[in-house]
Amino acid sequence: MFELAPFALDRALKEPWLAAQLADLTSLHRERCPAYRRMLDGLGFDLRRAARVADFPFLPVRLFKEMELRSVPADAVFKTMTSSGTTGQTPSIIALDRETAGSQQKALVKIVADFIGPRRLPMLILDCPSVVKDRALFSARGAGILGFSIFGTERFYTLDDDMRLDVAGIREFLARHAGQPVLLFGFTFIVWKHFYRELARLEAPLDLSRGILVHGGGWKKLAGEAVTPREFKARFAEACGLARIHDYYGMVEQTGSIFMECERGHLHASVFSEVIPRRPFDFAPCAVGEPGILEAVSLLPRSYPGHCLLTEDEGRLLGEDDCPCGRKGKYFEVLGRLANAEIRGCSDTYAVRV
Amino acid sequence: MPSAFDNVRFLLGDAAALARLCAQPARPPFHEPWLRFLDDVAQRLLRDPRTAAHPDVATFAFWCRRASLEALRKPYGALPAPRLGRGVAFHVAPANVPVNFAYSLVAGMLAGNANVVRVPSKGFPQVERICAALREAEAAHPDMRDRLCLVQYGHEKAVTDALSAACDARVVWGGDDTIQSIRQSPLPPRAVEIAFADRYSFAVADADRYLEMDAARVAQDFYNDTYLTDQNACTSPQLVAWRGNAVAEAQARFWAALHARVVGRYALQAVQAVGKRAAACRLAAALEGRLAAAPDNLVTRIAVSRPIPELIDFKYHSGFFVECAVATWDEILPLCGSRCQTIACIGVAPGEIAQSLVPHAPRGVDRIVPVGRTLDFALVWDGHDLIRELSRAIEC
Incomplete structure (x- = not known):
């Protein structure tokens, strides 16, 4: 699959190809992960009757926070990823072997290169260096930064460990790479809170008109600040001339096969991934335009059964194969987290603890 | 103050x-x-x-x-x-x-x-x-x-x-x-x-006698016991234990009638649907529960081979039911530990259940009531006599 152009397959090609890959992956995990096998049996899944991508069984992603689901022996685990625990939730624990970790890196390169070009660039990391220090236990933030670091020639951390912006350092970095494109990478809320806010206050603005910003991690933490994606872009353009901005949607449970935002503002599934919004009522796939629970499909996980995951995000398909940006495959938007249900009953619990 | x-x-x-x-x-x-x-x-x-x-x-x-x-x-x-x-x-x-x-x-x-x-x-x-x-x-x-x-x-x-x-x-x-x-x-x-x-409650059903009852009426009662409180009250049945000759037939009728009652009345939110699917996977992985085929996510049923105490840790809400068949009522004793509160009876008299259980001295079970009555408040609740415990006696 790494030979394929990441956004070249249209529906007629991709659907049967992806279904065949999923059949293999599902069999592999069924064989190697006993808990996964019991789940498939419990759900009554019959591989012989799975014809379409949407027919394959999906696991709610929260299961990875509750149990270790692994399809390789413990001694084959090369590194363990955890989702960030910053919101006070239990982190997911994802076991990676060398093969899966390598596939994640390769897929990430193929996908991102389609948006920022094949050449590595001088890179400003919009975060602090300490977030990647503890290599033993990767957080989503640290893993994201290390994953994207391969796109950088020279890398500069723009925040110190007290999250203060090093403006002088950035100016010096930009002067050194004057006239060249510069890659900027960070997590959406950190980019906004610790980078944009400081930039906007500078008396002598920075010139980032040759910059390409890639950011991800979700808008949830910005909800209180009422920043829409559109405004996010407009404010950056105004503050520093930064016009090329790509959001991405991804999760630590499916590292590598991220969904990147194109020049038209649409998130795209690649040849490594698929997205299926599902109806809460019966989990049937939604029609284009109909909001549903996002299922994320990735062909990369081979060391844990995370190839079909039901997220807790709401989103909708915007179309397939016909995005004006020219990329084939499904494109979609994320509408936010699923609303927290207020559950009645005399035990004071909620469906999802905030 | x-x-x-x-x-x-x-x-x-x-x-x-x-x-x-x-x-x-x-x-x-x-x-x-x-x-x-x-x-x-x-x-x-x-x-x-x-x-x-x-x-x-x-x-x-x-x-x-x-x-x-x-x-x-x-x-x-x-x-x-x-x-x-x-x-x-x-x-x-x-x-x-x-x-x-x-x-x-x-x-x-x-x-x-x-x-x-x-x-x-x-x-x-x-x-x-x-x-x-x-x-x-x-x-x-x-x-x-x-x-x-x-x-x-x-x-x-x-x-x-x-x-x-x-x-x-x-x-x-x-x-x-x-x-x-x-x-x-x-x-x-x-x-x-x-x-x-926090307590655990469940229902017992005599399949043969249930088949002689008004299915819609039983469904309404069971709905009130469960969906009215998102099945999150301590009294809400989490499991149905069936006994009798025509268990499969009774189950089919019971769940179809319940589904008919739930449709249009109960608003299932997306996060509840996801939660129930996760609960089903959890139960399948740990205790080999089997999800019953269903037209939608309103009523989620998981079959297990027998009632074991571990099931209590897999309780969920929002219309998530475990079920099993038993040959005699005393087979439900493993569920009657100290966390067990209410047993709802379908087609069987509460007294009959009590007769089967009490000789075995279960640690739990505070109430045995007909289906539809689990939420009825009583002054003796959870084994506490509220009048006696909230007052004091003067010895004379």
Whole structure:
């Protein structure tokens, strides 16, 4: 699959190809992960009757926070990823072997290169260096930064460990790479809170008109600040001339096969991934335009059964194969987290603890 | 009283009334003027046309009518020694059940206490209706002044501290986590506490007799036992154990009838659908549960081979049911540990179930009731006799 152009397959090609890959992956995990096998049996899944991508069984992603689901022996685990625990939730624990970790890196390169070009660039990391220090236990933030670091020639951390912006350092970095494109990478809320806010206050603005910003991690933490994606872009353009901005949607449970935002503002599934919004009522796939629970499909996980995951995000398909940006495959938007249900009953619990 | 009450919203009474309330003498259980007051509250609610929109308010109103209170008094007719309320009862009501606070309050009154009740902060119309009726009735019964305070506040520990320090009895609803948090506030040495912990409840069904019953009626009763409280009340059945010859046929009819009852009445939210699927996967991975095929996510059924105690840890809500078949009723004993509260009976008499279980002396099981009656409030709840425990005997 790494030979394929990441956004070249249209529906007629991709659907049967992806279904065949999923059949293999599902069999592999069924064989190697006993808990996964019991789940498939419990759900009554019959591989012989799975014809379409949407027919394959999906696991709610929260299961990875509750149990270790692994399809390789413990001694084959090369590194363990955890989702960030910053919101006070239990982190997911994802076991990676060398093969899966390598596939994640390769897929990430193929996908991102389609948006920022094949050449590595001088890179400003919009975060602090300490977030990647503890290599033993990767957080989503640290893993994201290390994953994207391969796109950088020279890398500069723009925040110190007290999250203060090093403006002088950035100016010096930009002067050194004057006239060249510069890659900027960070997590959406950190980019906004610790980078944009400081930039906007500078008396002598920075010139980032040759910059390409890639950011991800979700808008949830910005909800209180009422920043829409559109405004996010407009404010950056105004503050520093930064016009090329790509959001991405991804999760630590499916590292590598991220969904990147194109020049038209649409998130795209690649040849490594698929997205299926599902109806809460019966989990049937939604029609284009109909909001549903996002299922994320990735062909990369081979060391844990995370190839079909039901997220807790709401989103909708915007179309397939016909995005004006020219990329084939499904494109979609994320509408936010699923609303927290207020559950009645005399035990004071909620469906999802905030 | 201290300024801890600055952030407290009083639905009935105020900080000054609260201070006076703490100095009031107690009364004997089933104190006649208080029964008249409660009957007045009931009549006001029943006269109010808005009550019709809230069956739970109507049920409460019926429950505290004169005739009903007299029936409740009967078992206490021959209390051996004179009794008096303990003084001040402080009730912490569950956040998510609108009318539970009112039952707890009435139990405290019937035992002879002045009462302070923390009611749910969410704007339930039911809470508003009942509070309004209490306010009106209080104005008409001067002897009830400074006997009741209804308060709303968040998680301010200072308020719980002050109310706990001032009370003689504390009644805590809301399950294990709430109990844990309320217990951070100390009680006076002689005060008592009744805490309602997380419990597990299930149903038993005789398949052959069920097939002779009105399926729609049973479905309505079972719906009220479960979906009305998102299946999250401690009384809500989590499992159905079937016995009989025609189990498969009975199951098919029962779940189809329940589904027909749920469609259009129950609004399943996306996060509940995801939660139920995760719960099904969890149960499949740990105990080899099998999800039954279903047209949609409204009714989620998981079959297991037999009732084992581990199932209690896999309980969920929002219409998530485990089921199994048994040959004899004593096979359900593994579910009857100390966490077990209510057994709902379908096509089998509660007495018959009791006969099968009691000789084995289960650690749990506080109630065995017909289907549809699991939410009926009683003065003996979770094994606690609220009248006796919220009052004291004077030996003579």
